Amino acid sequence: xxxxxxxxxxxxxxxxxxxxxxxxxxxxxxxxxxxxxxxxxxxxxxxxxxxxxxxxxxxxxxxxxxxxxxxxxxxxxxxxxxxxxxxxxxxxxxxxxxxxxxxxxxxxxxxxxxxxxxxxxxxxxxxxxxxxxxxxxxxxxxxxxxxxxxxxxxxxxxxxxxxxxxxxxxxxxxxxxxxxxxxxxxxxxxxxxxxxxxxxxxxxxxxxxxxxxxxxxxxxxxxxxxxxxxxxxxxxxxxxxxxxxxxxxxxxxxxxxxxxxxxxxxxxxxxxxxxxxxxxxxxxxxxxxxxxxxxxxxxxxxxxxxxxxxxxxxxxxxxxxxxxxxxxxxxxxxxxxxxxxxxxxxxxxxxxxxxxxxxxxxxxxxxxxxxxxxxxxxxxxxxxxx
Amino acid sequence: xxxxxxxxxxxxxxxxxxxxxxxxxxxxxxxxxxxxxxxxxxxxxxxxxxxxxxxxxxxxxxxxxxxxxxxxxxxxxxxxxxxxxxxxxxxxxxxxxxxxxxxxxxxxxxxxxxxxxxxxxxxxxxxxxxxxxxxxxxxxxxxxxxxxxxxxxxxxxxxxxxxxxxxxxxxxxxxxxxxxxxxxxxxxxxxxxxxxxxxxxxxxxxxxxxxxxxxxxxxxxxxxxxxxxxxxxxxxxxxxxxxxxxxxxxxxxxxxxxxxxxxxxxxxxxxxxxxxxxxxxxxxxxxxx
Numbered sequence: 001x002x003x004x005x006x007x008x009x010x011x012x013x014x015x016x017x018x019x020x021x022x023x024x025x026x027x028x029x030x031x032x033x034x035x036x037x038x039x040x041x042x043x044x045x046x047x048x049x050x051x052x053x054x055x056x057x058x059x060x061x062x063x064x065x066x067x068x069x070x071x072x073x074x075x076x077x078x079x080x081x082x083x084x085x086x087x088x089x090x091x092x093x094x095x096x097x098x099x100x101x102x103x104x105x106x107x108x109x110x111x112x113x114x115x116x117x118x119x120x121x122x123x124x125x126x127x128x129x130x131x132x133x134x135x136x137x138x139x140x141x142x143x144x145x146x147x148x149x150x151x152x153x154x155x156x157x158x159x160x161x162x163x164x165x166x167x168x169x170x171x172x173x174x175x176x177x178x179x180x181x182x183x184x185x186x187x188x189x190x191x192x193x194x195x196x197x198x199x200x201x202x203x204x205x206x207x208x209x210x211x212x213x214x215x216x217x218x219x220x221x222x223x224x225x226x227x228x229x230x231x232x233x234x235x236x237x238x239x240x241x242x243x244x245x246x247x248x249x250x251x252x253x254x255x256x257x258x259x260x261x262x263x264x265x266x267x268x269x270x271x272x273x274x275x276x277x278x279x280x281x282x283x284x285x286x287x288x289x290x291x292x293x294x295x296x297x298x299x300x301x302x303x304x305x306x307x308x309x310x311x312x313x314x315x316x317x318x319x320x321x322x323x324x325x326x327x328x329x330x331x332x333x334x335x336x337x338x339x340x341x342x343x344x345x346x347x348x349x350x351x352x353x354x355x356x357x358x359x360x361x362x363x364x365x366x367x368x369x370x371x372x373x374x375x376x377x378x379x380x381x382x383x384x385x386x
Numbered sequence: 387x388x389x390x391x392x393x394x395x396x397x398x399x400x401x402x403x404x405x406x407x408x409x410x411x412x413x414x415x416x417x418x419x420x421x422x423x424x425x426x427x428x429x430x431x432x433x434x435x436x437x438x439x440x441x442x443x444x445x446x447x448x449x450x451x452x453x454x455x456x457x458x459x460x461x462x463x464x465x466x467x468x469x470x471x472x473x474x475x476x477x478x479x480x481x482x483x484x485x486x487x488x489x490x491x492x493x494x495x496x497x498x499x500x501x502x503x504x505x506x507x508x509x510x511x512x513x514x515x516x517x518x519x520x521x522x523x524x525x526x527x528x529x530x531x532x533x534x535x536x537x538x539x540x541x542x543x544x545x546x547x548x549x550x551x552x553x554x555x556x557x558x559x560x561x562x563x564x565x566x567x568x569x570x571x572x573x574x575x576x577x578x579x580x581x582x583x584x585x586x587x588x589x590x591x592x593x594x595x596x597x598x599x600x601x602x603x604x605x606x607x608x609x610x611x612x613x614x615x616x617x618x619x620x621x622x623x624x625x626x627x628x629x630x631x632x633x634x635x636x637x638x639x640x641x642x643x644x645x646x647x648x649x650x651x652x653x654x655x656x657x658x659x660x661x662x663x664x665x666x667x668x669x670x671x672x673x674x675x
Contacts, residue, residue: 052501053496054601057496057501057600058501058502058503058599060501061500061501061502186645187644187645213644214644214645215640215644215645215647216640216645216647216648218605218648219640219647220400220595220596220605221396221397221399221400221633221636221637221640222396222640223392223393223395223396223397223637223641224389224392224393224396224637224638224640224641224642225640225641225644227388227389227392227393227641228389228641231388231389244503244597244599247505247597248596248597252396255514255521255523256392256514256521257514257516257521272502272503272505272597275504275505276505276597277505278505278507
């Protein structure tokens with residue numbers, strides 16, 4: 001009888017685990033082997049790095065579409081100095097380790113600048129390599145830790161968490177007069193940044209949160225934390241987590257009978273948040289955002305229309321941010337006559353750009369905009385609070 | 387006290403979903419001795435299919451679920467058919483094959499439904515009600531009731547029907563079963579199809595509770611797998627107890643350990659598995675590994 005012997009259970013498990021690990025590592029896109037050295041002629045090569053697969057892929061998708069739209073518009077106008085702009089998308093899977101590998105690939109592939117990523121943690125991991133290679137990077141991250149990198153090549157296309165949260169804290173404490181503030185944040189890089197920035201901002205205004213709950217990034221069930229928040233009887237609940245989780249928290253909170261309004265930064269202004277929680281549940285949510293909606297200005301309306309015709313879906317804040325970021329980079333390339341390295345970084349720093357998010361004026365920390373607007377969700381739409 | 391009970395209620399509903407996922411894992415394992423690593427992604431496909439037929443085609447929720455179960459059942463049959471030549475020949479390759487199918491299904495979901503995912507509104511309009519100060523969601527009750535029905539139905543099928551008994555026999559002794567005229571291939575195919583249907587049931591039910599996107603499988607799969615292990619891999623009752631245990635444990639860990647809840651949940655799980663490596667209801671006789 002030539003039957004193969006069955007492997008024992010531990011071996012099977014081991015093989016399974018090894019295969020799983022191999023499978024997880026094998027998903028990255030094959031690398032670009034193309035390496036043309038000359039950068040004075042031919043297309044201008046720019047890398048767009050974002051999560052195109054995995055949990056954060058919707059964020060990466062918005063970012064990519066926003067940046068690509070700006071590049072396409074410039075190319076339609078004839079490019080820069082008669083040269084076309086060529087972008088290549090890289091998938092970082094939302095993973096810092098993948099990001100550092102990509103940073104090296106971007107360096108060896110002679111890309112002169114990088115747009116992305118949407119994840120602060122990935123951008124921070126890539127920053128040292130890009131700094132050494134002198135490749136300017138416009139990120140969509142907002143963590144204050146980005147500024148702490150002190151890289152002259154790292155620029156933000158929006159405000160930092162501190163700006164979002166101090167604006168929000170001022171509104172809640174000074175204008176609304178809320179004294180009982182509950183805080184629920186996740187322990188990921190974004191949630192931790194929000195937690196620290198918001199609690200500091202309210203403490204500076206003399207308010208200590210009545211309860212401070214921390215959840216994990218992949219938690220689905222919040223009964224315990226929300227029951228505690230309910231018994232603290234807050235005037236408002238601050239959420240520091242990504243779109244879907246914030247939506248689930250609000251949905252479950254309403255089911256548990258919490259009537260207080262919610263407040264938070266950019267994620268709570270997105271359609272994903274509103275859909276996840278349900279229209280009735282998000283009514284009255286207070287949002288701090290540099291881009292409250294597609295109707296905030298004529299420029300935003302024009303952007304939204306172009307976005308819709310290019311991709312068949314509605315634009316939102318992340319796409320707008322990436323669009324602004326890409327435009328700043330392209331403007332700097334134009335004014336510097338396609339400089340590279342430090343010269344290009346200096347050109348970005350010197351670029352004064354009036355974009356969808358507001359007036360960008362960079363200073364030495366790489367932050368170009370330090371203002372957000374307070375909006376409130378009414379009837380499923382984010383409207384500005386005057 | 388109120389917080390303790392509220393946490394329990396919250397944990398039970400997700401626990402019921404984990405139990406369904408664990409039952410699918412266990413059913414395939416007890417029949418073929420194989421862990422189907424694509425199981426969680428089949429649940430994700432089930433969730434997407436159910437939500438598509440519910441939201442876009444506008445079928446009633448129950449009908450949408452039925453469609454999802456049929457679709458995933460067919461996927462289960464396809465996976466079994468592709469892996470069948472390896473049965474009794476190369477077990478490791480079969481395992482890796484299921485992992486491969488999982489990746490394929492995720493990629494398919496992104497191609498068909500895109501990356502953004504979707505929120506599914508609850509099919510029940512009834513507002514949550516309050517019992518002794520505990521808020522209970524009507525939808526959670528529905529989920530628990532459907533899960534209970536599935537447990538009873540599967541138990542009945544396995545113990546009281548001829549085909550179910552044949553599956554048990556094939557599980558116990560593959561060669562003896564073949565000798566008495568049981569078609570083992572068909573029995574395996576059936577196990578895969580029912581397992582996939584259970585996954586779709588779990589995925590479809592969890593849709594309105596969570597958010598449906600291509601990574602949904604990851605969220606359900608790890609906890610469902612742990613539930614199956616805790617209950618005793620291959621045991622249907624074990625899967626139910628394990629699922630509810632993991633759901634409730636997770637819920638309490640979240641309350642007490644906040645950011646470290648996952649760590650605590652899996653530490654407790656590890657200790658439990660060290661004390662009872664076979665799980666709560668585990669017996670090695672079922673296992674063909």
